Amino acid sequence: MYERILLPTDGSEHTKRATEHAIDIAQTRGATLHVFSVVDDRAFLVLDDDRVDEVRSELEENALDAIAEAVEAADRDGIETVSDVDVGNPANCIVDYAADNDIDLVVMGTSGNEYEENVVGSVSKRVVDISPVPVLTVGSDA
Template sequence: MYERILFATDGSAHAETVAEHAIDIASTRTADLHVISIVDDRAFLVLDDERVKAVRNDLRVKAREAADAAASRAAAHDVPVETVIDTGNPAECIVDYAAEYDADLIIMGTSGDAYERNVVGSVSERVVRTAPVPVLTVGPDA
């Protein structure tokens, strides 16, 4: 049933817990694991060009580190893994990637502070509403 699992990570401490779930499911199902980390560029509208370049570069480095850390953990469990770093609206990038690469399941955390949930909106909520495949969300207390 699950041959290609997409794990979305933001590099947070909570994402490490979510990675454990993703790796366990991928290992149990002998599925390939795709790890995606997104550079959220929606906040760049208020920055000048030079600052945008610096911030985007810093965020790409952090996204790469997050994806590589999850990939290393998956590889240690003999789970085939691919990583991708994308830039844009996180929910849209995750859903688009899942559709493009024919993912069978998306696994992601539910986190963020009250400001993010109330003003920006929950990335996981948007993915759940728009994803073409099942979405497993892992709460911060899991």
């Protein structure tokens, strides 16, 4: 049932907890773990044009570091991984990646950030709302 699991990561603590769950499920199911990070281009809207390249570069480096950390954890448990980075709206990119790569399950963290949840709307909530596949959300205390 779960042959391809998607783990969106930003390297945060709540994502680290989701990584543990994704690895456990992948190991139990013999699944491939797709580790994916998104450079949120909405951050560029408020920047002066001369800072966009600098900030994009920093965010891309952070995304690659987050992926490397999750891939290293999966490798320790002998789990096959695929990794990728995209630029755009995180929720849309996650859902598009899931559809384009025949993902069976998305495992992702939730921040529990009250402001984000009530005012902005969290990425995980949006993914749950629009995902074509099941989504397992993991809180930081899970």
